[in-house]
Amino acid sequence: MMFEARHTMDALTTPAAGNSDAGRESGGNDEAATGEMAGALYAPAALGTSSALSAVDAPVGGPGPDAPPVPVEGPALDGSIGLAASGVPTASASADPERDAPQEREPESGTGPAPDLLHGERSAGRPSTDALRVRRTLAEIEPVADRATSYFYALLFLRHPALRDLFPPAMDTQRDRLFKALLTAAEHMDDPRTLTEYLRQLGSGHRKYGTRAAHYPAVGEALIGALARYAEAVWDQETEAAWVRAYTTISQVMIDAAAESELRSPAWWRAEVVAHDLRTPEVAELTLRPDQPYPFLAGQYTSLETPWWPRIWRHYSFAAAPRADGLLTLHVKAVPAGWVSNALVHRARPGDVLRLGPPAGSMTVDHTTDSGLLCIGGGTGIAPIKALVEDVAQHGERRPMEVFYGARTDDALYDIDTMLRLAKAHPWLSVRPVVDDRARFPDAVRQFGPWMSYDAYLAGPPGMIRSGLHALRTAGIPGSRIRHDSVEELVAAGD
Ligand SMILES: NC(=O)C1=CN([C@@H]2O[C@H](COP(=O)(O)OP(=O)(O)OC[C@H]3O[C@@H](n4cnc5c(N)ncnc54)[C@H](O)[C@@H]3O)[C@@H](O)[C@H]2O)C=CC1
Structure with a gap:
């Protein structure tokens, strides 16, 4: 054949x-x-x-x-x-x-x-x-x-x-x-x-x-x-x-x-690291300057290849909505045996040049409705949630946005100050940290609500997304209104 x-x-x-x-x-x-x-x-x-x-x-x-x-x-x-x-x-x-x-x-x-x-x-x-x-x-x-x-x-x-x-x-x-x-x-x-x-x-x-x-x-x-x-x-x-x-x-x-x-975009972008900030010993915030405009939507992710591991690509969500200066932000956690993540956290420095693939993902905000937004971010999964908050703020909307930020320890809530600052600046936004080392995080969201009229967003480890889906459906949110990135991708990305 x-x-x-x-x-x-x-x-x-x-x-x-x-x-x-x-x-x-x-x-x-x-x-x-x-x-x-x-x-x-x-x-x-x-x-x-x-x-x-x-x-x-x-x-x-x-x-x-x-x-x-x-x-x-x-x-x-x-x-x-x-x-x-x-x-x-x-x-x-x-x-x-x-x-x-x-x-x-x-x-x-x-x-x-x-x-x-x-x-x-x-x-x-x-x-x-x-x-x-x-x-x-x-x-x-x-x-x-x-x-x-x-x-x-x-x-x-x-x-x-x-x-x-x-x-x-x-x-x-x-x-x-x-x-x-x-x-x-x-x-x-x-x-x-x-x-x-x-x-x-x-x-x-x-x-x-x-x-x-x-x-x-x-x-x-x-x-x-x-x-x-x-x-x-x-x-x-x-x-x-x-x-x-x-x-x-x-x-x-x-x-x-x-x-x-x-016809309209390059196969990849070169992106220079312009800032590298260790937020915890294992989590880094990288700021990148692409060599040409990189159009994306808040909530999406990119694929990334480092100079140290050619042909190994990993996915990372953008941690900020598109900015006027074109800079991109990523949050990366070094995971055990993670080649790319360890290189990005422990080796990358300003001046290093990475390659980015095109943006992808549909965890984006539908600005044609005014439904409330329920956002659940676990660990570095808070990165795309923060981008979504900025996106809603940029659109000048006043729809309710409820963010639950889960981590296993207080120290792991590395971006809580930023999130609380955003909540202070925007009366329509509430941010609730949930510290729990027994993986009951998404379930805790059910104590609040009702959520039936909300659009929901889940970002975090695959297990959290699975249990979050269950919790949200049980809370009455139809599956068609729950957005998250591919669990398979997350599993594969694990490093
Ligand atoms: N777009 C997305 O969905 C994004 C996903 N991620 C993923 O998020 C993960 C972040 O890793 P860490 O910071 O180490 O997270 P982690 O393992 O420390 O967990 C973060 C939170 O999720 C909860 N959790 C973990 N496993 C759970 C389970 N099976 N059931 C219920 N709750 C669970 C924990 O209790 C904690 O509150 C990585 O796997 C990364 O790939 C990161 C950025 C964006």
């Missing part, structure tokens, strides 16, 4: 996701990936290529030792991606951590209807025949996912050795990101709107890795090869055709998004 690359700029038009013109990302963790591709994958006619396929995504490439080859970013679910980790890739504020890889929010700037990603009958909420075949494959693969992942990369690098350089030198911890992103995307092929947004962000985000359109067929072939081998019991000609269609669509969306993004 062969995939071909083709380039179609005007293929799918859907709600622009992530990094489009407005996009900036903020977030806070790591990422992985490779970069740009220029063309789209095209499935052989014999396999029944359909103009309307479903999409799954598959990024190629990945950063660092622990960075995944493919950036499933987006938060994944989770908003968090992300897909990636995020269950469904996209993310926007997805309510379901399991499916929110790159989490994302509702598409803000749609350019058209979501493409039909399905092939086969789909009626009244029932999955398409392609979706059923894909899900059957995924169920079969699940117990042997590790082996399938290894096989996928072995096939990819054996057949296309040159692609190895797009991935981090050590592909251990997150080596399965690309493969996982593809599987995750395929799993959500019946949710084209979310998936497309996720894939678009993923596609444009891959430019920084050096991914090109011509790389997609190789990935598609390795994917099919690994699935055929490890989902043997369900694999047949129809199933292969369903996967080819899915992958073709996924790659097409990514390739087109990358091509569109090329």
Whole structure:
């Protein structure tokens, strides 16, 4: 089975996701990936290529030792991606951590209807025949996912050795990101709107890795090869055709998004460290000056590569809303064995130059409503929450904003003075520190409220986001009004 690359700029038009013109990302963790591709994958006619396929995504490439080859970013679910980790890739504020890889929010700037990603009958909420075949494959693969992942990369690098350089030198911890992103995307092929947004962000985000359109067929072939081998019991000609269609669509969306993004933004930005302030022995605030304007929205995150660990990318949320002087602020906590985070906290100095990928993430404020905002930030997760507060203040709104700032110890509330200063300056803002070393933080929010009419934002460690989602839903906030970055991304970022 062969995939071909083709380039179609005007293929799918859907709600622009992530990094489009407005996009900036903020977030806070790591990422992985490779970069740009220029063309789209095209499935052989014999396999029944359909103009309307479903999409799954598959990024190629990945950063660092622990960075995944493919950036499933987006938060994944989770908003968090992300897909990636995020269950469904996209993310926007997805309510379901399991499916929110790159989490994302509702598409803000749609350019058209979501493409039909399905092939086969789909009626009244029932999955398409392609979706059923894909899900059957995924169920079969699940117990042997590790082996399938290894096989996928072995096939990819054996057949296309040159692609190895797009991935981090050590592909251990997150080596399965690309493969996982593809599987995750395929799993959500019946949710084209979310998936497309996720894939678009993923596609444009891959430019920084050096991914090109011509790389997609190789990935598609390795994917099919690994699935055929490890989902043997369900694999047949129809199933292969369903996967080819899915992958073709996924790659097409990514390739087109990358091509569109090329017209308006660089693949990456160089950013000089202009200030480095240790807020605690393990948490640093870095101020960066990008070499050209870096448009982003408060609540988004960026991907970052240091000069000391080439090809290892991590995600970090912006800790401030966009500033008139164009400077960017990040809060980084050095975590045990975290290559990038330790370098940023303990080694980076003014004058050092980092690379930034495009902004991503949908944990942003909807300024078209005046709903109250409930913000829950744990540890350095307070960074994007602070950016959101500044954003609301800049818009001159008077909507209630309630911030809960959780930490395990008093000392870990490193930004409490800033937050309390903001609360003093803005009567619509309240800030409550919650110190608790037994991980009951988000649950404590339920004592307050009622929250039913609020939009909610969660930022912090993956476990906190999961329990926060549960607490907020229990408090009556629908999942569609809860935003967070991809849990998968957060997990992957862990360093
Ligand atoms: N956009 C985002 O979501 C951002 C996420 N982060 C993530 O936030 C984390 C910050 O790490 P630390 O400061 O060490 O946080 P931490 O581990 O000290 O926890 C911070 C707060 O979350 C609570 N918590 C932790 N695990 C929990 C669980 N399983 N259930 C309920 N509550 C829990 C703790 O009680 C504490 O109040 C990192 O994982 C980082 O990647 C950081 C910035 C932005």
